[in-house]
Amino acid sequence: MGEARRAGADPCDLRAPPKFRPGACLTLARMDSRRPFLILATGSAIDSVRRRLGDFPHWFRVAMGLPRDAVHVVDARYARALPEPRDFAGTIVTGSGAMVTDREPWSEAAAAWLGHATRAGHSVLGVCYGHQLLAHALGGRVDWNPRGREMGTVWVETRPEAAGDPLLGPNGSGFHAQATHRQSVVGPPAGALVLARSSLDDCHAFRIGDSAWGVQFHPEFSTAAMRAYIAARADAIRQEGQCPRRLRRDVSAAPRARAVLRRFVARCQRR
16 A cells, blocks of 8 residues: 555565564664654555545655654555554554454454553554554444444534543544544443544544544545545445535535644654
């Protein structure tokens, strides 16, 4: 995918299903005193979208406001071993066209890595599939959203519990965000604090401990990416009784959703 496949020197980007064993992670040689961020890719953008706009790692890096050498991309689907969490300031887990409920071997290995990293206090932000995978890794339950597909620019309501949260608290009572998903976290992990919800998803964001978050919405999506995804899914959207033209028309910028990503970066850099 995009940047991940171009990183030919990346020892983690190997075409074999990964297996995770604590203590068996690859170690990243550090080039300077500031640790990079790990972007753990779990999928690629739709082909028609990727050809026009690039792939998920690029979207995240731009939204995070980071230069190329401040991120390290590993594609979880092909990595023979996942890197040592302590080599990174924090980890972003991307979205995917896969489904967590399929329990694919690479996904289960990534879940094991996430569980180990999170319990060790590593900073993690899971997005969409990454949000669901983090919940699954920590004992939560993921399934098909009983309310159906959620797509487009949606209103995310923050819960009272989010008031003091360093990522979502500054967004007040709610904010607009881009979303596209059919599965959801239907049972948060034990001990997780549910921070936000939408009209179609009761767990749009959660935090566990003080360093791991999952968000169902896409802080990295531009309006162009959101409209392109709606166009690519137009037939399925119509079959489900929604109007893709209306969804595209209603897409709007979501700066407060993107700010969640920037706050994660700033928090990790201060640690």
